[in-house]
Each structure stands twice: as C-alpha cells, then as structure tokens.
Amino acid sequence: MQILNKETNIDFLKLRKFAMVLSILLIVGSVTSFFTKGLNYGLDFTGGTLIEVGYEQDADIPKIHDQLEAIEINGAVVQNFGSAKIVQIRMPQQEHIENAKVGDEVLSALRSEGASVTKRDQSFVGPVIGEELKEKGGLAMIVALICIMIYVALRFEWKFAVGSVFALAHDVIIIVGFFSITAVEFDLTVLAALLAVIGYSLNDTIVVFDRIRENFLRMRKGSSEEVVNTSLNQTLSRTLMTSITTLLVLLALFFYGGQTIHSFAEALIVGVFIGTYSSIYVASPVALLLGVKKEDLMPPEVEKEGEEFDMP
C-alpha cells in the first residue's frame, strides 16, 4: 500500500505567501489571547489545593458549590473529572483554613447531608512552587531552543538554524495559544508535551533540511526554490507516514489513557499538526527568505552520509 503512488510534484512554495499570512494570523491570535485571556493554569502552577472525590450517584455540582460556600471556601472550581460520579474541586490557598485541614473540612462538608463520598486524590501545592515552575518551564523552553539552534547551525548552516528555531517558536506559541483560547487546563504534563512537540517538529524539520542539503549538492541546476520544492515532495510521504503513526498512538492515549494524561495527549495532537505544517511552511521558507543557496552548503562539508555509523 502506498499513500502517494507516484512521485509527487506539488508546488508547496506557491502557497508560502498565503501560509505566511496564516501563520502570522495564528501567532497574533495566540499572543493576543495569551495576554488578554491568559492560560487556565493547573494546580502545579497556581498553587492551592485540589481534591478529587467520588460519589455513588451522579454528583450534584451546584449543591457542592453551596456546601463549599457554607464553610467559606472561596474561589473553588468544581468540575466533573472523567465521569459524572467523580468530581474535582480546585481551590486557591484559603486564608482561614490551614492547608493541612482543607481536605478534611471539605470532605466533611460534602458528607454533611449523608452522601457517601470517597476521597480519591488530594494535592496541595505551595505558591512558591507554582511560581518556580513557571520560571523553570520558560527557562527550559529557551535553553532547549538555544541548544537546538547551536546544534543545527553546526550540522547545517546558520540560515537553517534560524529557520528551524522560527518554526519551533511558531509551534510553541500556537499551541500555547490553543490552550489559551480553548481554556483547557495547562498543567505540568502539558509543559512536557510542549517540549516533546519541540522534539517532534524539529525531527520533521531536520529530515526536510537534510534532503535540501543533499539536493543542493546533487541538483546542479535549479533555483533554491526548486531545490526546496523537490525536497519537500521527496520527503512528503515519509512526513505523512510518521504523522499518521504518531497520531495513532496519541489518539490511543487521548481516548484510553485516562484523565491525567488527557491534556498531554491533546497538546501533542495539536503539536503534530502544527509541527508538520511548520516544517513545510515555516522552516524552509524562512531559510529561503534568508537567502540560503548552494554555496552555503558546499564543502568543507566532507562528511558523507552514513559514514558515522559504519554501515556496510
């Protein structure tokens, strides 16, 4: 079976102006939403207490709200978690109740009318930790981007490095924007997913760059645009295949992995689409825009493919 039977010859670059507009729109939208609406940060980032309780019947959420208000718990977010019988209650640090006691107080309030309630899970995160995480998360992202840029610049050329980092920043911004617009909870696992997307999208970009480099050396004639276009076409079926297999496992995680990694899977699914798009329409066009040409890739590149691994 083959998805693409013959060698394709799609003029990807014809659409690059349109793609650029689309990317800019998406980025502007994401940034705007991030600064106006912000992110629905999870407990990891905000600090506070989270309690997950299980009821025997479907939970009555408005009533839970009333019960919480009765014991003066402010700012609680009550929502179903994976099932109508399971409720997650998230609340910021309470001033009048000690952190150690919040769980028990909430539980006894919920049980006050004789309902059978079991505590499934409880977390408390201090405000310092949350702040630190935001800082560290941002730092991780920046350090990762810099290290990757250095590696790509060494292995390829600085124009490619800039192109790949543009693509990565593009992906990260749009995924963060997605989480901001949809208000899906942004927790620590989403942060991990974001970094995984960097890895994935980069993987895609490098494969394309690798082919561009090869074709620059092989195709004696042809403009830079033509070389890039040919390379994109040659790698297209691989790009699609890998996206499909990765999506297959991500869908399995999304549907069967349980609530805890739901956001994680969601972030990655969005990431696979954005990452695939960006390696075609952001990374290469940026490198072209910077004027990448055959001479940039000529020797001293003496290394031959495959040599490092000593494959016969």
Place this chain on the structure above:
Amino acid sequence: MFVNQPNQQQLPINTYPKWKYVLIVIVLSLAFLYAAPNIFGKDPAVQLSGLRDAMITQQQLDEIESSWEANGVEPVSVKPSAIGEEGVKQIIARFKKDADQLKARELANDVLNPTLENQNYVTALNLAPATPEWLANLGGEPMKLGLDLRGGIHFLMQVDMEQALKRQQDQLRRDFIDTLTDQEPSIRGRVEPIENGMLLSFRNQEDAERAYEALFKEHTGRIDLQLSEKGGRPIIRGTLNQQKLQEIKDHAIDQNRVILSSRVNSLGVAEPLIQRQGADRIVVQLPGVQDSALAKQILGATASLEFRLVDHEADVVSAQNGRVPPGSKLFESEYGPIVVFDEVEVAGEHLTNATASYDPQTNEPIVSVRLDGEGGSKMTRTTTANVNNQLAMILKESRPIFDIKDGKRVLVGSELEERLISAPNINGPFGSRFQITGRFTEAETRDLARKLRSGALIAPTFIVEERTIGATLGEENIQKGVTSVIIGFALVLGFMLVYYKLFGLVANVALTLNLVMIVCVMSLMGATLTLPGIAGIVLTVGMAVDANVLIFERIREELRSGSRPAQAIDKGYGHAVSTIADANITTAIAAIILFAIGTGPVKGFAITLFIGILTSMFTAIFVSRGIVNLMYGGRTVKKLSI
C-alpha cells in the same frame, strides 16, 4: 553505479559480518534477561524491621517461624534485606496468598512487639518482586512504580535555611566577642549583624589590627575577614565563607533527612522514598499510605533534646522494681539502667552544633558540642556545681501508636517518647563548648552527633507540596496506561504491516524489541515508571517508527529511480542513517534539557523519551538491517515486499 561504500571490504552486498549478528544476539539476550523480572509480578510479603537500634535476633526469627508453622502459614522465603553493623535490621518474608500475608504479619507482630507499650519493631505489608533467585542474583529487578501508579502520599518539604543561617550568625557573634575579650588586654568594639556575618567597629586602628590578627588566627578557614573603614572608624567584616555556608545548608538538609527517615521508618511504610531535591527541599514519598493528616502529624512532630543530671542517690534496683523516686525517671540504655532527674538543666534549643571530630591530643574520636550564649552560661552553672556527676542527654520524640482493631493493626495516634542517648561524666566545669569522649568508634561519634543535632532542630521544615493518590486511582492509572500502550502499539503494528508488507513486519519486530529494551534499561537504571513515563514510551513508539519509515521510503525511492532491489536496500539504509541520527540527536537534546530542568512528571517523561531514542537507534537501524540482510542478503533478489 557504485556510490560511497567505504567499508564494504570483501563481503557481498547486504550481508553483515558474523560479529555483528553475535553482537545483536548478545545485546538482545541481555535485554530480554533484564526485562524479564517485570513479567514475574510481585509476591505478597511481610517486612519486619527494627526501629532505631533494634536488631532482629536469630532467636526472634526462630520464634516467628515456628509460630507461623504452628498456624499453618508457610512462607515462600525468609531473607534479611538490610544488615547493619551489629546485626540484621530488616527481614522480608514472602508468601503465596494475601491471606497468609495478613496472618503472618499479626503473628510476627505478636512475637516482636509483645506489649503495646514496648514496640521496637515495625511490621509492614509489602509487595516483593517475585523475580527468580538466579535472576535476582544477576541484578535483575523489576521497574519501580511511581506513586501515581500505586497510590500513596507525596510530600515536598522545604527546609528553612534562614533559620539555620540565623543560628549560625548568633553563634558567630558570640565567638567574635569571646575571641576579642580573650585577648590581653581585651579589645573593645561594637558587633552588629550583617548578611551572613558580623560587622565589628573599633575605636582605633590599633585595636582593629589586633582584632583582625586574633580573629584570623582563631577562625581561619571558616570566615572571610575584611579590614576597612566606615565613617572614619576602622571596621572588620567577618562573613561566613562559601564553604561554611554550604556546610551549614548541607547539615540542615542532612539533619532533616535523617529525622524524616527515622520517622518514616517508624510508620512501617514499605519502600518509602526520602530524597534531597535541589538546594533546600526534601521529597518524601510514602507508597500505600492514605491518611495524610496522620502522616503529616508524624512527619511534622519535632524532636527535642534535654540535658539533665543523673540522680545518683536513687537506688537503681528498687527503681527497676517500680520504686522510682519522685522527680526522677528510670531509663534503660545501652549503659544499663540509669535514674535521671526530671528537671531540665539546659534545653536542646540552645545547641547550635554537634560534630564528630578527633581529640587533638589523643586522636580519639569525640563529639564536639557547641551551645549558644544562654545555654553556655546555664551549662557553666550546672557543671560547676556537679563535677563528677553524669550529664544525661535525653532525646524526646513522638512515635506512632498502633492498636488492634477488628483484627487489624491500625495507627491510632502518636505519643512522646524519651530516650537516653548518652550520659557522660562531668570531668570539670565547662560552658558553651565541650567535648564528649568515651572510647567511641568513629561511626559512634557520627551517630551521636547526628542524634544530638536531631534534637536541636537547626532548621525547621514546612510542607510546600502534598499529593495524595488513592489506591484505586493508582490502579486505574496503571490499567489505563497499559491499555493505551497496547492499543497504540497494535494500531501502529497493523498500519506498518499493511503499508510496508514484509518490511513492515521487520519494522514491527524492531519496534517490539525496542519496547523490550526500554523496559530493560529502565529496570537496570532503577528508574521509576510513572504515568507520564508511560506516555513517553508511547510517544517513543510512535517516533521510533519514524526511523524505519525514513529507511523504507528511501528504499522505495531508490526502486522508483530504477535501482536493483539489493542496491535499493543498501542505499536506502545508507542514505537514511545520517538523517535519522540528526533528527534523534536534536530530540535527545530536548529530552536532556527536560530532565535537567524538570521535576517530577516532566523528569519521568524525559527519562523514557531519552532511553527510547537511544534504543530505537539500535533496533530500527542495526537490528532491522540485520533481519533484512538475513532475508535478502547474499542472493539475487527480483522483487522486494515493500
């Protein structure tokens, strides 16, 4: 068309030299061997451990085993799992059935802790890996499961370093004043606190210079001294140097870790984790514990130290028979029974440090103790009046109380317990600095110093993060994790087979081997499997396929451009390798950074991702090529099933 094949030698196309196959077979056999412990599951077990210094004697063990035998409980194996310097500290007994496990624990508890008052042993239910002995002897161990997969409580404790530093600063003030007043004639000056040290100001330059010399002589190596001038007066800045600051922090962390460990041990939790995290935090994980309020109460309880005098007038023998004089208490200790006055001479809060060191004259191991100013003057008063009496050091700690309810041993609360840790003779009056000698070994002095410090609470801790994961949630997580891995895996396998036919099958074999290798490496590293870790594995599966996809697409391309099948395989692999390497190295960079900066779930994800990248390079390139070579190598191939 012969393109670069530098290492072709005399071997025909698409064949591996023998050693490569040997290498593959060896690596894969090891992978299967060390991944195997994970399929044996776990046996119900009972863990018996001594609290503090209590050892499990052979006699006790015999008694327990005969009690089990008499009650029809037959252990699969009984083995010591922790052996201290003085004997067996912990024993793990495995059983076949859960019912046996519960019964065995009760019976063992009856032997080890015959009365409710005198509980020196902890009996805990545990799950011990059912790895066959020969495999365990080779170092085979199953992966550890994270709290999110087995349920339990996670605490992140912050050590209050400011308190620790403040105590040291107070100490420094006293030391400086001592040094200056000890001089002949004594030097007068003003002392005021500055960050991490003290600022001394003097009336004239001569005083300042003398002070500098004296301070330098006495405190060198510990503080940085700087002589300068401020507002026309000579001043000296004496600040704790980096090394000393680090030492203070390390001590504070270490002290708290030791205290937490001993308390966690008293809870009887199987496989607890107590680990330093970063500069000033400690992670405590208690698998299987569900009652967070009680756990907090026990972890948070403070130990305190008291210096009291020994009551020599009391008759030890009659005290042992229950006639303890009022105002005194009888202690059983390793030095025999001792009667000690209730009155506290100096409280442990005055202790600023206790370290194991050596007597400069005799070179014998000793413990150096330092008290703060107030403690020092109290101590001088006490010791001057009581030369030749004994100074008892009592450590007060809360410990859990268990009770039997409905045939089960449950934790009902905690009580304060007093322990005599040392009772040296007072050879002469002393004050804020003194030494405890007594034919100690080096290990003993370290232990004593640690115990003394644990009662001083140099730096208090507070909880900054707490997570309780219910046991059912843990099971749910495991189940869902496994289900999603299986489904995702099956989908990919099916898709690859349909899409690439025989080559797809090769890729699938490589993928399966990759999974085995990830499990093997994680087991060997002792890495902990968490839910995000499972996600990392799933993602690796998706991405590991990429290597084979790259190769196969390349082969198809070569076929389309008219290469003969054998050539196509060779060139397909050859061309794809550098691409795969570049792509994987960049992803590995991201994984390493995640690991370095991330904590908890992010770290778990990063570990599996990184391991997955490495193993996938081996299986997807090396092993898959090996299989393809076996199928197509060394003969004429007309058509490829790709």
